Amino acid sequence: MVEEVKNNLQELLSKVSGLYGVVITDRDGVHLLKVNSDKAPEHAMRPNFISTFGLAVDQGSKLGLGKTNTLICVYSQYQVIQMNKLPLIVTFIASDTCNTGHILAIEKQLDPIVSNLALAVAES
């Protein structure tokens, strides 16, 4: 199953120009699945960076706008898009010029993969 999911994610990387990597982690940033190209910055895939999403979600909930679904951080060279699939976090790492809307549109495609993984995480 893992190989199949990895192949799907690899396909996504080639479909979206400028997308460097997709990482699916648990809430602590521990990697469950990682697919990335050579251009992906290693530090953006570290657990201590990814796990800060949990803090951002907590802070975001204080805005009174409902549950935080997506967090987009655009830096000078890269952009990081994180999706709230708690207990899982899906992180996309892309170039700053990459099509953000295209990545957001991928969310629905990832849902079956993520829900399968979430089940596996919940069971363990």
Next chain:
Amino acid sequence: MEKHLDRVMDEVVSRAGVFGCVFVDRQGLCLGAKGKTSTESAGLIAAIAEQAAKLEPHSGDPIIKLESDNKDCLIFRPTSTGTVTAAVYKNKIQ
């Protein structure tokens, strides 16, 4: 700025046969949508325009027409007006 875009979108949608339009920014994020359209397609519209422009880089801005049995989708990204991409959905004239 939004008022102006709203006005443009209202004008586009009021044309004969047009049932919706979407405007997308450089990052593929939706600027506005009117009619029977989905804001979720914003990213894909920008991606289609970007890829189509790569086919003939020296031939100006392409207009992409996606045809189905009874509907058309026209996508246009004029470089002269920055990098806004427009998609117009039309019913096919029988």
